[in-house]
Amino acid sequence: MILIQFFFFFFGISGLGGLSTAKYLADAGHKPILLEARDVLGGKVAAWKDDDGDWYETGLHIFFGAYPNMQNLFGELGINDRLQWKEHSMIFAMPNKPGEFSRFDFPEALPAPLNGILAILKNNEMLTWPEKVKFAIGLLPAMLGGQSYVEAQDGLSVKDWMRKQGVPDRVTDEVFIAMSKALNFINPDELSMQCILIALNRFLQEKHGSKMAFLDGNPPERLCMPIVEHIESKGGQVRLNSRIKKIELNEDGSVKCFILNNGSTIKGDAFVFATPVDIFKLLLPEEWKEIPYFQKLEKLVGVPVINVHIWFDRKLKNTSDNLLFSRSPLLSVYADMSVTCKEYYNPNQSMLELVFAPAEEWINRSDSEIIDATMKELAKLFPDEISADQSKAKILKYHIVKTPRSVYKTVPGCEPCRPLQRSPIEGFYLAGDYTKQKYLASMEGAVLSGKLCAQAIVQDYELLLGRSQKKLAEASVV
Numbered sequence: 001m002i003l004i005q006f007f008f009f010f011f012g013i014s015g016l017g018g019l020s021t022a023k024y025l026a027d028a029g030h031k032p033i034l035l036e037a038r039d040v041l042g043g044k045v046a047a048w049k050d051d052d053g054d055w056y057e058t059g060l061h062i063f064f065g066a067y068p069n070m071q072n073l074f075g076e077l078g079i080n081d082r083l084q085w086k087e088h089s090m091i092f093a094m095p096n097k098p099g100e101f102s103r104f105d106f107p108e109a110l111p112a113p114l115n116g117i118l119a120i121l122k123n124n125e126m127l128t129w130p131e132k133v134k135f136a137i138g139l140l141p142a143m144l145g146g147q148s149y150v151e152a153q154d155g156l157s158v159k160d161w162m163r164k165q166g167v168p169d170r171v172t173d174e175v176f177i178a179m180s181k182a183l184n185f186i187n188p189d190e191l192s193m194q195c196i197l198i199a200l201n202r203f204l205q206e207k208h209g210s211k212m213a214f215l216d217g218n219p220p221e222r223l224c225m226p227i228v229e230h231i232e233s234k235g236g237q238v239r240l241n242s243r244i245k246k247i248e249l250n251e252d253g254s255v256k257c258f259i260l261n262n263g264s265t266i267k268g269d270a271f272v273f274a275t276p277v278d279i280f281k282l283l284l285p286e287e288w289k290e291i292p293y294f295q296k297l298e299k300l301v302g303v304p305v306i307n308v309h310i311w312f313d314r315k316l317k318n319t320s321d322n323l324l325f326s327r328s329p330l331l332s333v334y335a336d337m338s339v340t341c342k343e344y345y346n347p348n349q350s351m352l353e354l355v356f357a358p359a360e361e362w363i364n365r366s367d368s369e370i371i372d373a374t375m376k377e378l379a380k381l382f383p384d385e386i387s388a389d390q391s392k393a394k395i396l397k398y399h400i401v402k403t404p405r406s407v408y409k410t411v412p413g414c415e416p417c418r419p420l421q422r423s424p425i426e427g428f429y430l431a432g433d434y435t436k437q438k439y440l441a442s443m444e445g446a447v448l449s450g451k452l453c454a455q456a457i458v459q460d461y462e463l464l465l466g467r468s469q470k471k472l473a474e475a476s477v478v
């Protein structure tokens, strides 16, 4: 009898979903091998160092108090001190008062949801009292109905839901354009209301749910590397520059091997695919296309987004040690990373990192057009310090990272299309933020998806072991 003590699992990775799957499989005693197409770790949290030694990133990334799985992961890796927690406030620019901001401050002394309610009640600059009352009444069914109500709202856009609940359009315009763009890089007429309700639930039901943290440096080294080191310390492997080109099948429709770009084949006892959904759809084997589990993925499509970094010749004053909601038509959230992030600290010059969204109309435009448009918006946020023609603060350099297909676009009706991590093909699993988990398309969602995927594989261990032994027995008979 042949005893197989460890399975070898193979992935299309290494975003946070794949890294998390591998980490939890390694913890369970398995030896995963991770295959990453690019020469950099992290997928949507990937970052690069330029010739001056400055980092630029795929996205401005914020961690929330309402990210339990992510915080557990930091704890398990012993890197909790790498999260730089900020004051518990949400700060919105005021488009009609250039250079001014309006704050929602969550009092430390109060438990949730009282701290959130007080933060909203105390802010009179963005919403009037009648608007707050109508919004609160509109939200009542969500508060009373719980998760089943939240899930049932997936069919409606944010804008339609607000109107159905009698919430004035001004509430949508003042608050939910910014929230929708921050959550999914699209506007409230496109975003599913379920997405907002999930976020509100997490933010308002936990005392520090909406409290934000920045990583203290570039994500590949400060977050991904400790996960890789953990996996390798348990006998797993991570291989960069290993792009999967094809999923080759056995006659029974199960996975025979992955074929890489360099022609090599990778065999295993179980396979996890943790690429973005758009890439998985491109590589989906013909034989699987009629299976409803895979057919449903058609509706999940990545949304374009652009991440802009501008290094200025001076320290900008009209900023804060926190995330800021720009409430500009072209931009979403931004931060002065020379203040918010330890590795990027600079006492003399500011580096603004900005999420440019919605980006549908901009993704194919040139970098200089994007910078010009960004500078026009920045002139409204920093009227005393920035002008579009650079007669005030001057640009020392910039980097623009375009992601034509980022997280899946959370339009109404998407939720039933998200796949469970265990697929109907024996020995084949999916991970990644788009797979079914109770968080949104986020770092937390990706990490949780990996944990769920690893759990499914561990549960299937006996079955997978049986399959491997059968294959070996068949091979020795031949």
Ligand SMILES: Cc1cc2nc3c(=O)[nH]c(=O)nc-3n(C[C@H](O)[C@H](O)[C@H](O)COP(=O)(O)OP(=O)(O)OC[C@H]3O[C@@H](n4cnc5c(N)ncnc54)[C@H](O)[C@@H]3O)c2cc1C
Residues within 6 Å of the ligand: 011, 012, 013, 014, 015, 016, 017, 018, 035, 036, 037, 038, 041, 042, 043, 044, 045, 058, 059, 060, 061, 062, 063, 242, 243, 244, 245, 274, 275, 276, 279, 305, 306, 307, 355, 403, 406, 407, 431, 432, 433, 434, 441, 442, 443, 444, 445, 446
């Ligand atoms: C601009 C921006 C801002 C964001 N801000 C936040 C935020 O503030 N907070 C938050 O929680 N989330 C944020 N997110 C979302 C978050 O980054 C993602 O949800 C998360 O990182 C997704 O992880 P994933 O593992 O599911 O997918 P990915 O990170 O996309 O990982 C997939 C991996 O598969 C690899 N791959 C692709 N094709 C192949 C192939 N053929 N073979 C082998 N490997 C392959 C890719 O290179 C990649 O490494 C943001 C995203 C962006 C783009």
